[in-house]
Amino acid sequence: MEAVGVAPAPVAAPVKKKLLDLEKPFPAAAAANGAKASPAGKWAMKKKLVGGDAGYVLEDVPHLTDYLPELPTFPNPLQDNPAYSVVKQYFVNPDDTVTQKIVVHKTSARGTHFRRAGPRQRVYFQSDEVNAAIVTCGGLCPGLNTVVRELVCGLYDMYGVTSVVGIEGGYKGFYSKNTIPLTPKSVNDIHKRGGTVLGTSRGGHDTAKIVDCLQDRGINQVYIIGGDGTQKGASVIYEEVRRRGLKCSVVGIPKTIDNDIAVIDKSFGFDTAVEEAQRAINAAHVEAESAENGIGVVKLMGRNSGFIAMYATLASRDVDCCLIPESPFYLEGKGGLLEFIERRLKDNGHMAIVVAEGAGQDLIAKSMNFVDTQDASGNKLLLDVGLWLSQKIKDHFKKKPHFPITLKYIDPTYMIRAVKSNASDNVYCTLLAHSALHGAMAGYTGFTVTPINGRHAYIPFYRITEKQNKVVITDRMWARVLCSTNQPCFLSHEDVENMKHDDDEHHLHNTQLLEGESSPMKNSAKCNGSAAVV
Numbered sequence: 001m002e003a004v005g006v007a008p009a010p011v012a013a014p015v016k017k018k019l020l021d022l023e024k025p026f027p028a029a030a031a032a033n034g035a036k037a038s039p040a041g042k043w044a045m046k047k048k049l050v051g052g053d054a055g056y057v058l059e060d061v062p063h064l065t066d067y068l069p070e071l072p073t074f075p076n077p078l079q080d081n082p083a084y085s086v087v088k089q090y091f092v093n094p095d096d097t098v099t100q101k102i103v104v105h106k107t108s109a110r111g112t113h114f115r116r117a118g119p120r121q122r123v124y125f126q127s128d129e130v131n132a133a134i135v136t137c138g139g140l141c142p143g144l145n146t147v148v149r150e151l152v153c154g155l156y157d158m159y160g161v162t163s164v165v166g167i168e169g170g171y172k173g174f175y176s177k178n179t180i181p182l183t184p185k186s187v188n189d190i191h192k193r194g195g196t197v198l199g200t201s202r203g204g205h206d207t208a209k210i211v212d213c214l215q216d217r218g219i220n221q222v223y224i225i226g227g228d229g230t231q232k233g234a235s236v237i238y239e240e241v242r243r244r245g246l247k248c249s250v251v252g253i254p255k256t257i258d259n260d261i262a263v264i265d266k267s268f269g270f271d272t273a274v275e276e277a278q279r280a281i282n283a284a285h286v287e288a289e290s291a292e293n294g295i296g297v298v299k300l301m302g303r304n305s306g307f308i309a310m311y312a313t314l315a316s317r318d319v320d321c322c323l324i325p326e327s328p329f330y331l332e333g334k335g336g337l338l339e340f341i342e343r344r345l346k347d348n349g350h351m352a353i354v355v356a357e358g359a360g361q362d363l364i365a366k367s368m369n370f371v372d373t374q375d376a377s378g379n380k381l382l383l384d385v386g387l388w389l390s391q392k393i394k395d396h397f398k399k400k401p402h403f404p405i406t407l408k409y410i411d412p413t414y415m416i417r418a419v420k421s422n423a424s425d426n427v428y429c430t431l432l433a434h435s436a437l438h439g440a441m442a443g444y445t446g447f448t449v450t451p452i453n454g455r456h457a458y459i460p461f462y463r464i465t466e467k468q469n470k471v472v473i474t475d476r477m478w479a480r481v482l483c484s485t486n487q488p489c490f491l492s493h494e495d496v497e498n499m500k501h502d503d504d505e506h507h508l509h510n511t512q513l514l515e516g517e518s519s520p521m522k523n524s525a526k527c528n529g530s531a532a533v534v
């Protein structure tokens with residue numbers, strides 16, 4: 001391959017824009033419990049902000065040439081690939097960016113943009129120079145194997161890269177396990193299975209040891225698939241790689257069944273999980289319908305964010321009440337859940353309740369004198385709201401012998417995330433993997449790849465680790481749920497007014513939305529100081 005000297009125009013930042021705040025320090029991701037970080041210090045993630053006309057801002061991602069300015073470039077081998085040679089404009093224009101905000105007024109500022117994902121005309125790695133590694137961390141999610149498969153096949157088919165290894169068992173696998181060689185043949189069928197063929201884990205993030213491993217093995221592209229915790233880990237790995245001056249692209253691919261990662265449109269596997277949840281809700285509904293005063297309770301995943309419960313409820317239309325962590329509820333007294341259940345049973349003779357696992361945790365903790373515990377990554381371990389709620393309902397109706405109920409509790413928790421991804425998630429995973437490897441080949445690093453308003457973009461790690469995505473209960477999507485279930489909102493008029501006021505302040509300061517709507521399809525909203533989606 002022909003090598004050309006110093007950084008050519010196509011890969012560099014756009015010319016016309018003024019540099020706003022290049023390399024403004026941003027606090028390094030805080031180490032979680034058990035996570036050991038190296039002293040990245042002044043190498044901590046920097047903001048790369050570029051300004052343009054009419055309030056245009058590009059929040060750019062780091063590039064290897066930021067700290068290795070002399071790196072040579074090479075023509076992108078895709079230009080000789082017969083499959084892609086027919087594409088009219090295959091290479092992404094270096095000036096292309098993706099807007100964060102798509103609802104605008106004629107007077108709106110152009111706002112924040114991110115670098116568009118896709119193949120660049122020139123690359124910073126020769127095919128036979130690349131040693132790529134892939135790791136999966138955190139909980140399972142449908143589509144993990146598809147992403148792994150498409151990274152391996154994409155690197156091989158598009159860039160002629162033949163050296164790809166898997167890291168076994170999450171972050172700790174970097175320093176405690178042997179690597180697994182990955183070839184298009186060995187990964188050929190893995191997308192037909194749930195789980196991750198690489199294995200995964202929580203805890204065990206030791207930045208220094210992980211980067212030692214990258215250095216010792218000569219790994220120069222590392223693809224890190226995982227949730228918010230994983231992306232924080234990826235961010236500190238990037239910082240350490242940069243501190244050591246290594247030519248190694250660190251790429252994050254966001255994974256979360258809970259859809260709790262900020263900025264991104266929607267996480268892969270979410271659709272599959274919502275679809276799988278329908279089976280449990282349907283069973284609960286059928287059981288309830290067939291009994292006298294039948295109640296079906298279904299607990300779904302959602303540690304801090306109730307997206308799965310909310311979407312599963314909306315999709316089903318058989319649900320009478322949906323409880324999520326973002327919307328507090330109470331059991332006893334006027335307007336409480338128990339009163340509502342009684343009324344619904346009197347009216348309909350049966351009902352189905354969907355509860356997200358993180359809902360009502362404060363209520364349970366109060367009634368159980370419970371001490372907080374955490375998993376290996378420092379995440380709070382939750383109490384079983386499904387069992388607790390079922391018991392509370394049974395206790396309530398026991399006091400009313402003239403009102404016999406039949407309650408069935410269904411807990412499909414792990415079933416909805418252990419399945420293989422559905423067709424649309426498979427396509428989504430394929431595009432994510434491709435966007436990720438195009439970015440790495442083009443020399444970008446320290447970024448997460450994701451669709452924003454339907455277009456794939458590269459976003460800096462800090463953007464997705466600084467807050468969690470939550471359902472915004474003052475947005476229209478939650479209102480749609482309340483409308484479809486006809487459940488009480490459990491909030492007083494005063495609570496609602498206060499929340500709207502808080503949200504207005506966040507709208508002003510945190511988002512540029514003109515009006516919010518909570519859906520994983522478009523990003524924006526806010527709750528408890530967090531950005532949420534549409």
Ligand SMILES: Nc1ncnc2c1ncn2[C@@H]1O[C@H](COP(=O)(O)OP(=O)(O)OP(=O)(O)O)[C@@H](O)[C@H]1O
Pocket residue numbers: 029030031032034035036137138139140170171172201202203204205226227228229230231232233234236255256257258376377379
């Ligand atoms: N602040 C952090 N700094 C470094 N590493 C971290 C940090 N937080 C979490 N990690 C590491 O990231 C990995 C995954 O984290 P975690 O168990 O929280 O899952 P996750 O990636 O958030 O996925 P999910 O919550 O969707 O299952 C763990 O190995 C953990 O040690």
Ligand SMILES: O=P(O)(O)OC[C@H]1O[C@](O)(CO)[C@@H](O)[C@@H]1O
Pocket residue numbers: 139140227256257258301302303357375417
């Ligand atoms: O039992 P594990 O593997 O820790 O995972 C449970 C958690 O992982 C998630 O699926 C993703 O964060 C949560 O919904 C759930 O609380």
Ligand SMILES: [Mg+2]
Pocket residue numbers: 138227228229
């Ligand atoms: Mg997480």
